[in-house]
Amino acid sequence: MRNILTLPYGGCEVSVELRDVSIREVKPRFGYALSNDEVRRIIINGVRNQLSGIVKSGTRIAIAVPDSTRPTPSSLIASTVIRELENLGVWSRDITILIATGMHSPESRDSIIKILGEEVVDRVKVINNDPYDKSSLTELGATSLGTTIQVNKMFAEADVKIIAGTIGPCMLVGWSGGGKTVMPGISSRQSIHENHKLFVRNVRKARRGAMFGLIEGNIVRQDIDDYAQRVGVDLIVNVIQDHKGNILGVYVGDVIKTFYEAQAFAKNVLSSSEPIEGKVDIVVASPGVFSHEVSLYQSGSRMLAAVEDLVKDGGSIILASSCYKGIYEGTEVDEFKKFFTKYEDAEEVLDLTERDVIPSFESCIGYQFLWMTRHFNVSVVSNNLSSSELKTFKMKHFINVEDALNDALKIHGKSSAILALPYASITYTLKK
Known part of the structure; x- marks a missing residue:
């Protein structure tokens, strides 16, 4: 059994040939485009x-x-x-x-x-x-x-x-x-x-x-x-x-x-063209919109949020994004990076945000990343980030989707249920 998975990446597309695994794609309905x-x-x-x-x-x-x-x-x-x-x-x-x-x-x-x-x-x-x-x-x-x-x-x-x-x-x-x-x-x-x-x-x-x-x-x-x-x-x-x-x-x-x-x-x-029943072992996601690939802050938060309800607890999420401006495109990039060396507990982050100790525009994403990496194995496929950078966020780094997927299959097995969201940042997935 051979499948070809194609994902938007870096303003173009990357294709992965998959052997002996089956992936279900989830895409929006879209519709008529206006002139x-x-x-x-x-x-x-x-x-x-x-x-x-x-x-x-x-x-x-x-x-x-x-x-x-x-x-x-x-x-x-x-x-x-x-x-x-x-x-x-x-x-x-x-x-x-x-x-x-x-x-x-x-x-x-x-x-x-x-x-x-x-x-x-x-x-x-x-x-x-x-x-x-x-x-x-x-x-x-x-x-x-x-x-x-x-x-x-x-x-x-x-x-x-x-x-x-x-x-x-x-x-x-x-x-x-x-x-x-x-x-x-x-x-x-x-x-x-x-x-x-x-x-x-x-x-x-x-x-x-x-x-x-x-x-x-x-x-x-x-x-x-x-x-x-x-x-x-x-x-x-x-x-x-x-x-x-x-x-x-x-x-x-x-x-x-x-x-x-x-x-x-x-x-x-x-919304997705068909509703999804239950949760899967592995999700592979790309933002699908090039401007959403600007950084890990933007693309990571969008893709992780989009697939939160689709993955089993302990499952794996693979994010494919060029992150062409690195970790964060904002003015307080150093503060955002330091956030993950200071805090490891998502609930603590919520408490400190309410007390105005942490700026909320950092903690809303920081909390999400901490929450997601506590519940899921998160890997990022990007040629603009490094393993050392992503280690700070408790995320694995890969250069290509195939290697990231093989790593996830080692954890969950060849018979894993897998979903792919090529346009994750603009896909509202319906659930049965």
């Missing part, structure tokens, strides 16, 4: 319907878009929105685009051009959000759950506030999109910590490592919704994409109502 012209028409109609009569010459517009770690078609969205705003009388000099970096490193000009396109960058003002720069932030009270609202001042003071984003399963908030471009995207370090700290209550109540695809009762998501409403977001443009970046759906409208309509559509098209 760029169809996408533009939906955005134009949405902007016109929502903002006609509100914007005019002299209206100050702020548009927040995700950074390069999020696979959003920001160039298409921004250019279309700007053109329609100009048709409604807005001057391009009154439009500012904010790169929603959250706690990630600021984007270079070259990177911003890749995100937005040269035409947009040359046409309007574009700035990175800086979560540390208090002079660029303003405080607007607090959410009902107590999160301090410290948001980018230029965005807060704009007459009309627009955010773009992509909706997909998320290990922290259940599903990304909606107000997530504001929190954490254009907020302060303090506000991000206070919001993300709520994950402790989520995982303790659910008794799990992450909240992938779980949005009902998710208080981190609830806090983000409240935060975005209080900031005064006027319009969202959210898309749902497949692994190739094809746009499956576009939603333009209210930051709450429209988001949840879009999320319901996303859940349908990104």
Whole structure:
């Protein structure tokens, strides 16, 4: 018996020939891909319907878009929105685009051009959000759950506030999109910590490592919704994409109502084509989206969360990701690495997070990694990480999938039940 397993990796694909083992693949349903012209028409109609009569010459517009770690078609969205705003009388000099970096490193000009396109960058003002720069932030009270609202001042003071984003399963908030471009995207370090700290209550109540695809009762998501409403977001443009970046759906409208309509559509098209019964011995997973391969922090958290409910306790998880920016793409990379030399107990991490000893944007992933490696054998296939680096995280390192799989088969046997998720970061696996 011979099988060929093909996984996205590093912007291309790798194939593994498997002998004497059987692997079941789990993929999303996906569906009809919209053309760029169809996408533009939906955005134009949405902007016109929502903002006609509100914007005019002299209206100050702020548009927040995700950074390069999020696979959003920001160039298409921004250019279309700007053109329609100009048709409604807005001057391009009154439009500012904010790169929603959250706690990630600021984007270079070259990177911003890749995100937005040269035409947009040359046409309007574009700035990175800086979560540390208090002079660029303003405080607007607090959410009902107590999160301090410290948001980018230029965005807060704009007459009309627009955010773009992509909706997909998320290990922290259940599903990304909606107000997530504001929190954490254009907020302060303090506000991000206070919001993300709520994950402790989520995982303790659910008794799990992450909240992938779980949005009902998710208080981190609830806090983000409240935060975005209080900031005064006027319009969202959210898309749902497949692994190739094809746009499956576009939603333009209210930051709450429209988001949840879009999320319901996303859940349908990104759910597995068939439900999975029970749990398996081994799961092989790739993010499936190149930008999600940026680091172990991003790809590891997404893939581990995606397969948490699919693997038996004591089973093996093989993560195939190039991790092209190494362990962590954020500004506090050294602190994140040191985290795993300081802490070994997942429950201790939750306690220390609640007491503000550990920043929550480190501990939410740190806790997840500790929880997962306590329950599963985790191996990482990457040519940009080393065995010594991964040993710190209690993970094994391999250069190719075949060697990692053979190692797992030595543990569980040739008759092991195996699943493969080629697009794990955007696959919501249904369970029987």
